[in-house]
Amino acid sequence: MQKLQWIQHKIFTREELVKECYGWRLKGKKIVFTNGCFDILHHGHLDLLARAAGFGNILILGLNSDSSVKRLKGPERPVTNENDRLFQIASLLCVDAVCLFDEDTPEELIKAIKPDVLVKGGDYTIDIIVGANFVQENGGSVEIIPFVNGYSTTSIINRIKTL
Numbered sequence: 270m271q272k273l274q275w276i277q278h279k280i281f282t283r284e285e286l287v288k289e290c291y292g293w294r295l296k297g298k299k300i301v302f303t304n305g306c307f308d309i310l311h312h313g314h315l316d317l318l319a320r321a322a323g324f325g326n327i328l329i330l331g332l333n334s335d336s337s338v339k340r341l342k343g344p345e346r347p348v349t350n351e352n353d354r355l356f357q358i359a360s361l362l363c364v365d366a367v368c369l370f371d372e373d374t375p376e377e378l379i380k381a382i383k384p385d386v387l388v389k390g391g392d393y394t395i396d397i398i399v400g401a402n403f404v405q406e407n408g409g410s411v412e413i414i415p416f417v418n419g420y421s422t423t424s425i426i427n428r429i430k431t432l
Contacts, residue, residue, distance in 0.1 A: 279359040279366055283381055286329065286368045290382045299325035302384035302400075304375040306333045308347040309425050310357050313390075313417040320414045321388040322363040329366045329382060330358050331375040340373055374399040385409045391416035 281289060290300060301324045307314055322328040332354055338347040347354070351369060358367045370378045379387065379400035387404040393413060395401055401411045 276356065276359045280355050281366050281368045283368055283378060286366060287381050289366065293327050298327045300327045300329060300384045301325035301386040301388060302329045302379060302382060303388040304331035306338045306347060307354055307358060308338060308349050311425060316417045317390050317414050318361060319363050324386045324388060324412055327365045328363055330364050331370050331378045332358060332367055334369050334371040337371050337373060376400050379403060383407060386412060388412045388414060390414055
């Protein structure tokens with residue numbers, strides 16, 4: 270169990286994460302934030318996270334709770350429960366912190382941690398990215414990472430259903 274402590278230390282409550290961000294800022298760290306469901310972790314997710322990490326020193330991922338995923342994606346989702354998704358994301362070397370949120374959007378989490386950079390995938394445009402205005406109004410930037418073609422959780426689920 271000792272070997273897994275480095276993973277558990279990357280999973281934060283919102284309140285813990287706000288305090289941690291304060292400490293990172295005191296050390297001059299540039300904080301990057303992205304979010305999503307990350308149900309059935311795949312190549313597209315990993316590409317997004319690796320590229321997002323390159324925009325700063327600390328990468329934080331806001332992870333939709335199970336109830337939030339159900340509201341957004343439907344009653345059959347998520348395929349992977351929130352505890353397993355938290356563990357998977359925290360296991361990634363490029364992710365420094367992961368925090369669960371239960372709202373439909375990460376707006377409140379973004380306002381709480383005040384990231385320097387907000388990153389989303391290529392299916393978004395800046396005008397529809399939740400929190401983009403807040404980040405920009407506070408001197409930060411918004412980055413959009415192009416999709417890796419052929420990878421989506423929905424397409425993986427649909428492919429499995431046809432087997």
